[in-house]
Amino acid sequence: MLTVETPKDLKQHIGKTLGPSDWITVDQAMIDKFAEATGDHQWIHVDVERAKKEMPGGKTIAHGYLTLSLLPRLAPTLLKVNKRKRGINYGSNKIRFTNP
Numbered sequence: 001m002l003t004v005e006t007p008k009d010l011k012q013h014i015g016k017t018l019g020p021s022d023w024i025t026v027d028q029a030m031i032d033k034f035a036e037a038t039g040d041h042q043w044i045h046v047d048v049e050r051a052k053k054e055m056p057g058g059k060t061i062a063h064g065y066l067t068l069s070l071l072p073r074l075a076p077t078l079l080k081v082n083k084r085k086r087g088i089n090y091g092s093n094k095i096r097f098t099n100p
Contacts, residue, residue, distance in 0.1 A: 001077065001078060001079065001080060002018055002078065002079050002080070003079075003080045003081075003082065004079075004080075004081055004082070005081075005082050005083050006081065006082075006083045006084070007081055007084055009081075010081070018078040018079060019078060021074040021075075021077045021078050022074065022077040024070060024073065024074065026062050026066070026067075026070075028048060028060065030062075030066070031045055031046065031060060031062050031063065031066065032046055034062075034063055034065075034066040034069075035063070038063070038065070040063055040065075044060060044061055045060050045061065045062065045063055046060065047060070048060055056100070061100040064097035067097070068092075068095065072089075
């Protein structure tokens with residue numbers, strides 16, 4: 001885990017790999033809840049039977065945005081800033097979901 005004192009100390013780590021985070025099991029129940037919350041019920045995510053026949057690997061795939069939404073849960077396993085008042089999501093640039 002990378003530990004720094006202040007947010008400014010993060011600048012020296014731009015472009016560096018932090019390493020793998022802890023593992024999280026993303027199961028069909030989590031995918032279904034995310035589909036319900038977002039209204040994205042595309043079959044590749046929620047239709048288990050159709051995915052068995054038509055998807056590579058025979059399984060549904062998680063929504064790209066579900067994966068992205070796990071960042072607040074995973075980031076603390078990679079990074080700690082000792083002296084900070086709060087953290088906010090400022091946004092994202094150039095995010096692509098290139099593989100299921």
